[in-house]
Amino acid sequence: MPPTLGNLSALKHLGLANNDLSGPVPPETAGMSSLEHLDLTNNSPMSGGLPMGLTVLRRMDALLAGGTDLCAPADPGFRMWMARVHKSRIAACAEGDPPAAYLVQTVQSMEFPVPLIAGRRTMLRVFPTAGRATTAAIPAVRARFYRNGSETHEVDIAGKSVPIPTEVYEGNLSTSVNAEIPTEVIQPGLEMVIEVDPDGTLDPTLGVVKRIPETGRLELDVRVMPLFDLTLIPFIWTEDPDSSVVDLVEAAVRDAENHELLENTRTMLPVGDLSVSGHEPVLSSTNNGFTILAETRVIRVMEGGTGHYLSTIARPAACVGTAELGGRVSFSHPVAITIAHELGHNLNLVHAPWCTRGEPSYPHTHGSIGVWGYDFSGGGRLVPPIHKDLMAYCGPFWVSDYHFTNALRYRLFDERAHAASAASASEPSLLLWGGINGAEEPYLEPAFVVEAPAALPDSAGEHRVTGRTAGGDELFSFSFAMPEMADGEGRASFAFALPMQSGWAGALATITLAGPGGSVTLDADTDLPMAILRNPRTGQVRGILRDMPGPGAVTAFAAGPGLEVLFSRGIPGVAAWQR
Secondary structure (H helix, E strand, O other), rough: OOOHHOOOOOOOOEEEEEEOOEEOOOOHHHHHHOOOOOOOOOOOOEEEEHHHHHHOOOOOOOOOOOOOEEEEOOOOOHHHHHHOOOOOOEEEOOOOOOEEEEOOEEOOOOOOOOEEEEOOEEEEEEEOOOOOOOOOEEOOOOEEEEEEEEEEEEEEEOOOEEEOOOOOOOOOHHHOOOEEEOOOOOOOEEEEEEEEEEOOOHHHOOOOOEEEEOOEEEOOOOOOOOOEEEEEEEEOOOOOOOHHHHHHHHHHHHHHOHHHHHHHHHHOOOOOOOOEEOOEEEOOOOHHHHHHHHHHHHHHHHHHHOOOOEEEEEOOOOEEEEEEEOOEEEEOOHHHHHHHHHHHHHHHOOOOOOOOOOOOOOOHHHOOOOEEEEEOHHOOOEEEEOOOOOOOOOOEEEEOOOHHHHHHHHHHHHHHHHHHHOOOOOOOEEEEHHHHOOOEEEEEEOOOEEEEEEOOOOOOOOOEEEEEEOOOOEEEEEEOOOOOEEEOOOOEEEEEEEEEEOOOOOOOEEEEEEEOOEEEEEOOOOOOOOOEEOOOOOOEEEEEEEEOOHHHHHHOOOOOOOOOEEEEOOOOOOOHHHH
16 A cells, blocks of 8 residues: 555545555555545455554544454554444454454354444353364353453353364354343443353363453443434325325334334344334325435424434335435335335445445455344344345345444444534424436425424535525525435435525525536426425424415315415415415
8 A cells, every 4th residue: 555645635535445455554544634434445465453643534434444454453542543433344453363252132253343232132152162173062151241340240151062163163052152141231341251161170181261361351342322213104195095004103113122113123223222203194195215205304304303214105116215325314115124224224334235236345245244143033043144234135134243333333423413413493494305316317396484493404515505586696505415315226305494584585586406417496487386284283294295286275185184284386485484
């Protein structure tokens, strides 16, 4: 890797995967002060510890070095820096073989240990091995757990009747000594000591390792996950009003910890505690999944939602699932694995390369999970490495160590970012929404005057929305990065709520969206009649109806008395500003 790359102080993304590079990462790399993404995957001749100077790269959010012999130093400062890199694949620098024991909750890797979630069901697996072939049976094991210097749990586990193997084999529960560890033991700061054959029954010449680790205690990475706040929105298509999805959502909300609709979300994603709310049913003039995702985004903005909003409909068209990558809105047909897949996109996971194009740096072949998983359902079973990652398109599905770890890291990063942004009160605002269609052309939906908390862009980008008077005077203008839609085939959507300013009412004549794909404008001649139904008692959106000839025509669709009707053909009319 050329040291002169360190002179590229403005470079943000450096992809050097599969380039047959050799040697260490040069210290000069720390000079790339704008670097956000460094991919060194599958350069097998590369080796050595990463330079400590990398810790000055405060913008780094992806560091990938799978398929190399590079490693992350054990220095506390470097580990603290790595904890802020929410997408990573690099082994820790360590001497000798990894410990022949681990705790597994969903999936685990000896080379790239998967963090544990506090309070989640956990299985201990210990792998005694002998230095030579023997008929001696696998011995008993004693495990002790410590936290803050004090012992918190001890368990004696019976041995097995099968002979001690000569090497670690994870693919059979009979070749390891196993025990489920109480959930209350699994907390941050956890340490573990394993005694193999504590009663000394084995012939010492067998060479069985008697203590793990050899000295001290084995530190375990346990994370406390924030509450996963999920709102399920049942959509009903006006052309075929199948309300079965409403009953399904209500059942899932009543028993979120056990309902099959959320089973894969609970087991394959790092959600921790799960809080599920059911939204009032929403009428829509479409069953197009891409459009429903855009409408879901509008609902979240209008309602000031902070958690994840996932919409579903009985018989979708165009797609069965789509989601904002790294965002908090998603759409799925009512199938458990698709729901987990789309929420995985919300946790910044891209596709695993199987039956679809996937991430080039995905570390396992054919989109497989690559390591052994564990499924507690049905009494417990091992999940083989050939299972496909839930972000692939063909199963059978589980989750890889790579995706579980990176989803967990992203969740913690994302929750910190949301916690730092204070929620605002509802106020008269201008709802602006639109996006990029399947032909990669920009579009705008009708603008509305609404009561909603401010929802503004969190970063500048290549797209800009501008509002002007009839005389061309600028009333507002802002740039933004168009949210990336996974499974969207080039589509994207956005929604913002701009607090109203004096002078806008009656003066706003045009709204223009401009970007790399061109521009589009709403003006007095725009005729895209649309109505939004809202329950004034709960503040929840109850319908988004297109091609309405006027506000009066909405009455036939109003699902319940007392719903507020917002109407727009493009630019809000005089009555809307006076509401």
